[in-house]
Amino acid sequence: MAESVSSASSNTTPPPPESKPSAPVHKSWADEAEEDVLEENNGPSSSASASSLNVDGLAIGENKKEARSLDEPDDSNIKAITFGDTPYTSASTFEDLNLSPELLKGLYVEMKFQKPSKIQAISLPMILSPPFKDLIAQAHNGSGKTTCFVLGMLSRVDPKQQAPQALCICPTRELAIQNTEVLRKMAKYTGISSECAIPTDSRDSIPISKRAPIMAQVVIGTPGTIKKWMTFKKLGVSRLKILVFDEADQMLAEDGFRDDSLRIMKEIERVNPQCQVLLFSATFNDVVKNFVSRTVKPDHNKLFVRREELSLEAVKQYKVNCIDELSKIEVIKDYIFEIGENVGQTIIFVRTRNSARMLHKSLVDMGYAVTSIQGALEHVERDKIVKEFRDGLTQVLISTDVLARGFDQQQVNLVINYDLPLKHTAEYTREPEPDYEVYLHRVGRAGRFGRKGAVFNLICGDRDVMLMQKIEKHFGTEVIEVPENSVEAYKAALKEAGLLQ
C-alpha cells in the first residue's frame, strides 16, 4: 500500500487571487506533510485513546515510510493524502472527468465555468473514480468547494432511477437553500430531481406523516428535518450512493451537530455500508480533525491546508480600537458607511441575537437602511431578508453566526466584526478564547473566488485586544490597526485593500 502526497497545479475557474509578493518562508512541503501526518497519528491530541489508532493508524502508520511530496512550481498549498494504490490524476478540464454531456453543458452554459479550480481539479477525480472512497477535504473559503460536492452528487446519480441517491447535510437553513439552488442550476440539463429538506412554518404545510415518500434523486437539508423524514420512513436511504456533510467540522463537532450527524450516518451505514461519505469544510481544528477521520471508512482520502495558509490574502484585515460600545456604532456610521457604500455589500457580524436586534434598531433609528438576520426570526422572514440581500435591495446586513459559514454572495466586499467570535466553553473561564474557525469563516464572506475584500474588527477593551492578538498569532497574519478615526484613514485602508481607487 503506497501513499502519495501531491499537490495539483493551479487552474482556477474564477480570477485567481493575486500572488503575494512576499510568501512566508518555511520548510519544504515534504517536511510539513510528514509532520502533519505524524501529528495526527500520535501527536499532542492525547485525548484520543488507543482506539483512534486502530482505524487511522492502520492507514497512516503503513504509509509513513513511503510518504513523498511533489513540490509544485506554483506555491500550491493543498496537500493530498491518498490511501492505497488508486492513482488519481488531477483534472485540468471538466472533460477529464467523464461527465455526462448534460452535466457538462450545465457547467459551461449555466454555471459559466471554464475549467476546474484547484480544489476541484484535485478532489473531483478522488470523488468520481471507483472504488468511490470516502473523502475529507479542506479548502479555502470561496475556492469552490460547493461545486466539488454538488458535481460529485450529480455525477454519481443514475438519472433513470427515481429514488434518493445523494444526500447532503448542512448546518443552516440558508446554506441548505443555497446549495440546493446551485445544484438545480448545475443540474438544469440533466433532468435530475432534487428536494430541499428544511423546516417550513407549520401553519401552511402538510405534516410529514401525511406526505408521499421522497422521490427526489438528490436531497439537501438540515439535520433535524432529514432525521425527521428518515424516522417517518419518508426518506429512504437504501439507494443512497453518496452522503455529503457541508461544513463538516461543525457538523461533527461535539458542540455542533455531532449527535444528529452520527445518528444519520449510522442509519445509512446500517442499510448501506458502501455509501460514499464526503466531508467538506474550510476549517478542521485538531480536535475535530482527529475525530472526523474516525467517522469515515479507514481507507479514506484526504486533502488538507496548513492553518497559516488559510487566511485569504486578498482580504485585508484591520482592527479599530473603540473606547466603548457607542463608539463602535459611531465608527460604523461615520467612517465605514461613509466611504464603504460604494465598495459593495457589507455584513456586520455580532455575537448574540440580542446584539443583532439592538444594533439593527440603533442604525435604523439613525436613518440607515440596514436589515438583520438571526435564528429567532420566522423562517419566512429569514428567507425574505436573505433574498433582499441577494437581490441587492439591501447593502448592509447585520447577522449572527447563522451566516458565518458558507454564505456565498460575491458582492460582499466588507465584513465588520462588531463582536469578535468567542469560544463558548471559554466564556466563563479566566482566559477567554477566540473562536478561530468562526473568525476565518466570517472573514471568508468577503473575497469570494479571490475577489478583494476588507475586514474591520471593532476592538473594545483589554479582552478584545487579547483575543485579537491570539487570532493574529494563530493564523500568523498581521491585522493592521486603523491609525485614527478619520475619513482619510478609512479611505486609505480601503485603498490598500484594493476596494477604492
Added chain:
DNA sequence: AAAAAAC
C-alpha cells in the same frame, strides 16, 4: 450562561 436545528 451562544448560535445553529427542531422537538
